[in-house]
Amino acid sequence: MQLKDLLYKVTINAVSGSTQVDVIDIHFDSRKVALNDVFVAIRGTVTDGHKYIDKAVGQGAIAIVCESMPKNIVNGVTYVLVEDTMSALARIATNFYGNPSHNLKLVGVTGTNGKTTVSSLLYQLFSKAGYKVGLLSTVKIMVADTEYNATHTTPDSLSINYYLKLMNDAGVEYCFMEVSSHGIDQKRTEGLHFEGGIFTNLSHDHLDYHHSFAAYRDVKKSFFDHLPKTAFALVNLDDKNGLVMLQNTKATKYTYALKSYADFKAQILENQFNGLLLKIDGQEVWTRLIGSFNAYNLLAIYAAACLLKLDTLEILRHISELESVSGRFQYFISNGKVTTIVDYAHTPDALRNVLETINSIRTNNESLITVVGCGGDRDRTKRPDMANIAATLSTKVIFTSDNPRSEDPQAIIDDMEVGVEPQLVNRLLSIVDRKQAIKTACQLAQPGDIILIAGKGHETYQEIKGVRTDFNDFVIAKELLNQLNK
Template sequence: MNNLKDILYKVTIEAVHGSTDLTINKIEFDSRKVSNNDVFVAIKGTLSDGHQFIDKAIALGASVVVCEELPTTLLDTITYVKVQNSNQALSFLAANYFDNPSQKIKLVGITGTNGKTTIASLLYQMFKKAGYKVGLLSTVKIMVDEVEYKATHTTPDSLTINHYLNEMIEVGCEFCFMEVSSHGIHQKRTESLHFEGGVFTNLSHDHLDYHDTFAEYRDVKKSFFDNLPKTAFAITNVDDKNGSIMLQNTVARKRTYALKTYADFKAQILENQLTGLVLKINNDEVWTKLIGSFNAYNLLAIYGVALELGIESNEALRLLSELESVSGRFQFIISNSKITAIVDYAHTPDALENVLKTIEDIRTNNEQLITIVGCGGDRDKTKRPMMANIASTMSDKAIFTSDNPRTEDPQTIIDEMEAGVEGQNFKKTISILDRKQAIKTACQMANPGDIILIAGKGHETYQEINGVRHDFDDMQIVQEILNQFEK
């Protein structure tokens, strides 16, 4: 669909200068990628304003400019479309350009603070095992059935989303499971998408560097459910105090899941060990390879989605028992000397507490638990002392180190973490700036049978320092160090 008039369908237009009856090549919001007959969408970002690059885009061949503020000088050879919100406009332009692929696939969005990646990735895995062609849009990777692409954001930009959805349609995918972040919702990236269903996991302290208040963060998540169509389903975790809030105004089919309260999909943990979880879901017992109560919630959400999408209950339970854990989500190895090293993406206070509670549930208390944790730079600073407090309270030893310091001084981040440590826990903590050295120190401190938790980065294979990404993989490094010690 390459006629400008057609791709402007549903865009809230305030003014047009020039003709809309023209053929366009493609859509871009990065002026550096513009070529002849492109539409350039000027977006006001957090770091730069696309309106400053309108002249550059025109010089590179843009024939159409979509913007919130018209330039003072308008060229006769260019069509200018003034819109209310450029992000929202881009969402509809992208969907129309690719002929609305989300309407031709069963798209399920997963939102919440923790669990999005696990649920989306395991649903992809489950439906592949069930014999379907499936797509995945996640923090870890993008999958177009069997073909993998690198992911750069939790929720990609509108052009990327629609591009990959279109590719999924072309190879015959029936389903797509997608992480939906609060940033993505707030920046209207999902506005034009047609969802078959939505899942709410939980809500805790995160992204308050972006959202001014917790209430705003919650309401942005809620708006995703408010906008679901009548034909969709909305599944929410009612053990979370915000779970029922998500369903208040939705017209979608309402479904609930819980471990502690009455729900449509209810589970009881019968066994929780390093070998896996035994759950009673509704009235059926199932053994799974995943570990921890947080994964019991994830598995319940997956079970609920599977049933809503037409998989029979017995088949859904069988598939649950075959699912393998997701990279960097409670991923563990046990060394020859019986030291257990766990790598987890926990980068919020709530997620760290959940992982430490899970370890508490499966440990014997005859071993020591050593936790390595850092906090990301240029992100929510208020969680730093909370993370340190949780790590030092719930571990036998806590090592504070660098995560992705980005443009901040890593020592300053650690200082802000240390401020959260309570007096009785001082002796349990040490700070080591270099992350590799921190992991090495933990391995040196560990005795046979001990547990090392490396939290915060999970699946990431880099460390970002002053805008440069350096190769760094927690799991790979801890394996190498433990192997060296055992030679």
């Protein structure tokens, strides 16, 4: 493909050299550049790609896309000056892979909590309905029945378009995609054609990146601002930010709610550890998922499927067959009658939702022991909030490591402990080693008790000082409880 074709719809300030040159591949990582490739210099949060332009040229780059021209201009290399290389990369990626989002129905799911569950369950539902379906999620990437590992909630724009092209080749009709605030802000979804957008909820998260809640909210809103008029915009009306998302969208507006009057309504009839009985638009349906937060997720799924023209009775039938997503309120009951729940809850709101759900089901004759930590190199301001929520809503709480990354694990726990109200301190234990913390919870639990292990969910690793080691909360808890029950 020629460079001039790749630059279609890219806002260009200046060009040095010819755009009528053949291009082999596109990269924003200079280490991957080879002969006749294009290198896009991205100003990232860690490093600036403009520092590596000379390296990319030395490795054979035929063209450079940049926000500022390098001092050293090499003959035979084309330099394209643009306002925003992140935006340019997204447009170049869509052109390079033949605009694959136009060849399927792509639905984006955004919000603080519920993105993974909603997108993954939509993938399940449409697969059960007999369609070829794609999924771009935190947990995994699916191209019909083929699974790929996920590294980010929203992949980079080159990867997104690569997987969408694979979906085109596989005959995929629908794709459901998590859209993170980082992904929106970094223009990873620019140039994609969306059939619809779903907003789940908004609460405290990622303020280390966005710096204020208003900025975080407005980034989410911008996703809906850019939906085409042919799309639908479906929002949770029970969240006060739901209507904010709809303020400037050109898409057709729809709402769902449990508490408010909305286009799609549901009511919780029963909430137990073995499932939910819901009434959705007047029809009763039993589902294996648990908790009021999942009632919202299921209603969003129902509404989106209706807007995508599936038969309502067929939708309800498939909802009754859906299985919980890995690491999302995933539970087992040990031989010793201890119920253990593993959940990805890593924000104050998500942790509160899970704990309140457990407390609404349990009889209070049993203890609720929560094991929770906070991630390193991430939003520090939520640590005391999460700690106090855990201590307030649990019988006993054990603070431990999540993924400390480059931070001192004990320092993270110290940040958490500051948030615990003085009258709750007697409920608290602090154990830095996560496996030891889980083991202690298992040893403390009596028959009938409940253990919640929060924060990592589906993750199968722990990252300490830049090193990842195998670690799976669900597997470890099961092994430890089986050992204690022998």
